[in-house]
Amino acid sequence: MREQLPALIVVVPLLAALASPLVAYFSTTLVRWLSIAAILVAHLSSIGSLVHALTQGTWHYHFGGWAPPWGIEYVIDPLGGVMAVLISFVSLVVVVYSGPFLKEYDWLKKGIYYALFTLLTTGLLGMVVTGDVFNFYVFLEVSSLTGYALIAAGGNRATVAAFRYLLIGTIGASFYLLGIGYLYAITGSLNMADLAEKIPLIIDSPVVLLAVVMFVVGLGTKMALFPLHGWQPDAYTYSHPAAAALIAGVMAKVPAYAVLRFFFFIIVGSTGPVQSALEVMGWLAAAGIIVGSIMAIAQKDFRRMLAYSSVAQIGYIVVGLAIGNTFGLIGAMLHFINHAIMKSCLFLVAGGVKFRTGEHAIEKYAELSRKMPLTMGAFLIAALSMVGLPPTAGFFSKWYLVLGALEAGKWPYVVVIIISSLLNAVYFFRIIENAYMKKASPPLADKASSTLELPLQMLVPIVVLGLGILVLGIFNEQLVSQVLQYAIPGGGR
Amino acid sequence: MAPEILLDYRPLWAIMISLAAAVLILLTGERRANLRETWTILAAFGKAAIVFSMLPYILSGNVIEIAPLHVAKGIILQLRVDTAGMLFAALASTLWIVTSFYSIGYMRGHHETNQTGYFASFAVCLSATIGIAFAANLLTFFVFYEILTIATYPLVIHSRNDEAIKSGRKYLAYTLIAGQLFLIAIVWTYLLVGNGDFAAGGFLNLEHASVGALQTIFVLMIIGTAVKAGVMPLHGWLPAAMVAPTPVSALLHAVAVVKAGAFGILRVVGYVFGPEVLGQIGTADVLAWVAAFTIIVSSLIAMQQDNLKRRLAFSTVGQLSYVVLGISLLSPLGFLGGMYHIIAHAFMKITLFFCAGAINVTTHKTEISEMKGIGKRMPITMAAFTIASFGIAGFPFLVGFISKWNLALGALQADKGLFIAVLIGSAMLSTTYLLPVGYMAFFKSSDKFTKYGEANYMMLIPIVITATLSIVLGVFPNFGANFYDLAVMSAQSIVKSVQLIGGGF
Numbered sequence: 001m002r003e004q005l006p007a008l009i010v011v012v013p014l015l016a017a018l019a020s021p022l023v024a025y026f027s028t029t030l031v032r033w034l035s036i037a038a039i040l041v042a043h044l045s046s047i048g049s050l051v052h053a054l055t056q057g058t059w060h061y062h063f064g065g066w067a068p069p070w071g072i073e074y075v076i077d078p079l080g081g082v083m084a085v086l087i088s089f090v091s092l093v094v095v096v097y098s099g100p101f102l103k104e105y106d107w108l109k110k111g112i113y114y115a116l117f118t119l120l121t122t123g124l125l126g127m128v129v130t131g132d133v134f135n136f137y138v139f140l141e142v143s144s145l146t147g148y149a150l151i152a153a154g155g156n157r158a159t160v161a162a163f164r165y166l167l168i169g170t171i172g173a174s175f176y177l178l179g180i181g182y183l184y185a186i187t188g189s190l191n192m193a194d195l196a197e198k199i200p201l202i203i204d205s206p207v208v209l210l211a212v213v214m215f216v217v218g219l220g221t222k223m224a225l226f227p228l229h230g231w232q233p234d235a236y237t238y239s240h241p242a243a244a245a246l247i248a249g250v251m252a253k254v255p256a257y258a259v260l261r262f263f264f265f266i267i268v269g270s271t272g273p274v275q276s277a278l279e280v281m282g283w284l285a286a287a288g289i290i291v292g293s294i295m296a297i298a299q300k301d302f303r304r305m306l307a308y309s310s311v312a313q314i315g316y317i318v319v320g321l322a323i324g325n326t327f328g329l330i331g332a333m334l335h336f337i338n339h340a341i342m343k344s345c346l347f348l349v350a351g352g353v354k355f356r357t358g359e360h361a362i363e364k365y366a367e368l369s370r371k372m373p374l375t376m377g378a379f380l381i382a383a384l385s386m387v388g389l390p391p392t393a394g395f396f397s398k399w400y401l402v403l404g405a406l407e408a409g410k411w412p413y414v415v416v417i418i419i420s421s422l423l424n425a426v427y428f429f430r431i432i433e434n435a436y437m438k439k440a441s442p443p444l445a446d447k448a449s450s451t452l453e454l455p456l457q458m459l460v461p462i463v464v465l466g467l468g469i470l471v472l473g474i475f476n477e478q479l480v481s482q483v484l485q486y487a488i489p490g491g492g493r
Numbered sequence: 494m495a496p497e498i499l500l501d502y503r504p505l506w507a508i509m510i511s512l513a514a515a516v517l518i519l520l521t522g523e524r525r526a527n528l529r530e531t532w533t534i535l536a537a538f539g540k541a542a543i544v545f546s547m548l549p550y551i552l553s554g555n556v557i558e559i560a561p562l563h564v565a566k567g568i569i570l571q572l573r574v575d576t577a578g579m580l581f582a583a584l585a586s587t588l589w590i591v592t593s594f595y596s597i598g599y600m601r602g603h604h605e606t607n608q609t610g611y612f613a614s615f616a617v618c619l620s621a622t623i624g625i626a627f628a629a630n631l632l633t634f635f636v637f638y639e640i641l642t643i644a645t646y647p648l649v650i651h652s653r654n655d656e657a658i659k660s661g662r663k664y665l666a667y668t669l670i671a672g673q674l675f676l677i678a679i680v681w682t683y684l685l686v687g688n689g690d691f692a693a694g695g696f697l698n699l700e701h702a703s704v705g706a707l708q709t710i711f712v713l714m715i716i717g718t719a720v721k722a723g724v725m726p727l728h729g730w731l732p733a734a735m736v737a738p739t740p741v742s743a744l745l746h747a748v749a750v751v752k753a754g755a756f757g758i759l760r761v762v763g764y765v766f767g768p769e770v771l772g773q774i775g776t777a778d779v780l781a782w783v784a785a786f787t788i789i790v791s792s793l794i795a796m797q798q799d800n801l802k803r804r805l806a807f808s809t810v811g812q813l814s815y816v817v818l819g820i821s822l823l824s825p826l827g828f829l830g831g832m833y834h835i836i837a838h839a840f841m842k843i844t845l846f847f848c849a850g851a852i853n854v855t856t857h858k859t860e861i862s863e864m865k866g867i868g869k870r871m872p873i874t875m876a877a878f879t880i881a882s883f884g885i886a887g888f889p890f891l892v893g894f895i896s897k898w899n900l901a902l903g904a905l906q907a908d909k910g911l912f913i914a915v916l917i918g919s920a921m922l923s924t925t926y927l928l929p930v931g932y933m934a935f936f937k938s939s940d941k942f943t944k945y946g947e948a949n950y951m952m953l954i955p956i957v958i959t960a961t962l963s964i965v966l967g968v969f970p971n972f973g974a975n976f977y978d979l980a981v982m983s984a985q986s987i988v989k990s991v992q993l994i995g996g997g998f
Contacts, residue, residue, distance in 0.1 A: 330566070384643060387669075389639045389640075389642075389643055390635065390636040390639050390640065391636055391640065395636075395639075399632075399676075399680070400566075402676065402677065402680045403680050403683065403684065406677075406680055406681055406684050407684055414677060418673045418674075418676070418677065421669075421673055422669060422670060422673060425665065425669050429662070429665060433650075433658055433661070436647075436650075436653075437650060437653045437657075437658055474562070475562070477562070477563030477566055477568075478563070480566045481563075481566055485566075
């Protein structure tokens, strides 16, 4: 069984997804436990694979025994392993949290929700463990399609948002497909390791250049890199409140992971199109950081504010990649993790507040600190982390990014990161002021039926992620020197 | 003689004890107020006990170190108790005890709301302050420095009204922006040197970078630290933050927060750059003049304030610049005087704020013009106020004199006699803005205050204690925590010479 771990990461949630509607017909409680169990198995398998990758080197798993470059290969290296652990962890937390939102659904809706949710998880996990660029595309579409459905599940306005995302997202994915098409045409291979050997020989070919451009546009669209982010605020704002944390927290991270994978592991070259592409992406990201932060300040809806903040935060990751030295990449990697946890936590809080009061508007957050002290406590930690104040996790990704930018002599990035921290402070402290100081008038509607501020299934995930941010911050060094430094190119073994 | 290094967890415990108290306070909550206050008192005494237990070892010229974990890759969260850190930690932990009692008296006397959050934030602030005192490298320092910024915010906005929110914003705007600039300088230093470990006499020098780069780093670091020390023109948040409850103003805005800024400047000047390098790059002179400007201008502004707390706030701005001035003179006695003024000002200013709070709670008067004849009603409080006022003005046999005497000698030592004129001028000015309060209280009569009615004992006793200490330390500057010796030893280590020339007091 142990040697099948990489396959389990994907196969178990996939099977669970397929079985979900059927199981739901018999028992809606069972389908919930099935999803939780499947994602838990995926999570444990990811951890097992990551440990294996760290202790015994990259794990190559040949699907069905077909050897690459003909068969599909799963590759768990520290980078993919870290991402898999992260995705499955956030997914696990969010699936636990989803429960209370689905109370009023009938069995079919519940079954479909869990099917979509586990399928989304499957797609995201598949992308990070696969060693095959076409297989990556398949998983990209799996996650995108389920993503569209989960966003559309949010209600009236969500359908428009989802449809728009569907159009733009499909175009983005097509660009990616064209990119790998060009690479396949010139190298005859779809295997990542194989490509990595062949491409450096033809790095100056215009076909590679074209492929790189396709990747920038395609992946840039999927990760909502400024100015390709138009679909994202609506999609995040109106998506299903239970799934929003997974969608906003990790869905955009995986295309960013793909940029790291493609531009640092597959199309390697110290000169050539990749460097220019990263340069361009870096500047776009820097602009996105500023624009996203300013737009976030202008928002009245909490989720929309978070969505714009995501445009800015994905910029941090891309800036880290554009800096390209060890510190920059560590910063980017750390920010993958930190931002996924922070943003998920914030969306869980948003969902929790919606669940309790039915409100999303920032001004309706008045007096929440009394009603929901633990939720707001988690929010406080996440907000401080977004601003980047020690000892929260956000400070340390910022630290490595600034360190990297200074080492590379790229001062403008330093300025951008610092300004962005301050803008973050502006929009997060506005909410803190509301939640802790303003008096609510008229008094808030209160849907709570029990003495607890939220059902335990929701409260525990929120608190876990909130504390997780502190733990990540305090123990960031262990994470960096024992895991992340092996995940970046040229690090460790 | 290389100092012996003792590996010991006590510095960590000194930080953690009030953090643990903060958690307990939050868990206990509003309903069991007495239990909640017990945690504060226990932590205050516990912290002081831990800090003072390290004192003898530090006084014998050794250091205590501990590195519990890494802050970031390649950088350890290192705590080191040296003489300067000991000085600051001993001061903060001593004054936390008196302030804790005073806080309880004040908060209850004033029927304040949100007391749980108040006491919890207070405890976190003290943890951060001790962390700042014991931080052994720049990043560790910065981590605690930012924690202090955030933990102070709930105290500034304590009253939750519009004015408080406005002040809170102002406070954050100043401190967060300056903090980010500080961060850039720190990152830069780590890149240039490879580490940021404080070393007496400095570790950053012209071998690492050009004069221009060093000057930029110095300016960024000074902005980061000077904003908390209220050096003009970065002082704007300080008077605004006086909307906070008086015990907050007393301990945080006269002792912990602002002194953390002053202490930061000491670390930057004495332990990052060192007098030698600063002499070469010449930026310390600019800082000295900025400090001198602040001293004079803030005194002039203070004279015009009618609100007692605002007047004290501007006085704080001026007095802190004494510390900054002393440090930036770069002469041995300047360092000594600056460091001792951290102590001297703390005891005097906390007395003044305590008195202002006591007046507010008992008579609900905040404006000086309304305090005519108040000496009849609150003679002990006003006597303490007057003593502290004399101290601020620098009268002999009061603690303020010792630091000012050394500052003046330090200015002579540095061949910058002109600063003595600044010191004298400011002393004159402070007599004009603080002593009249005492005069009005005792020698003007008013029909409003006819009967004796002091503040409750929870407030009165701390006032008497700090006022008495201001006198005792003025006569025996080494009383209790050997503050004077600690300052002497720190100054010696920074200038790397046992001779301080002249011998101070």
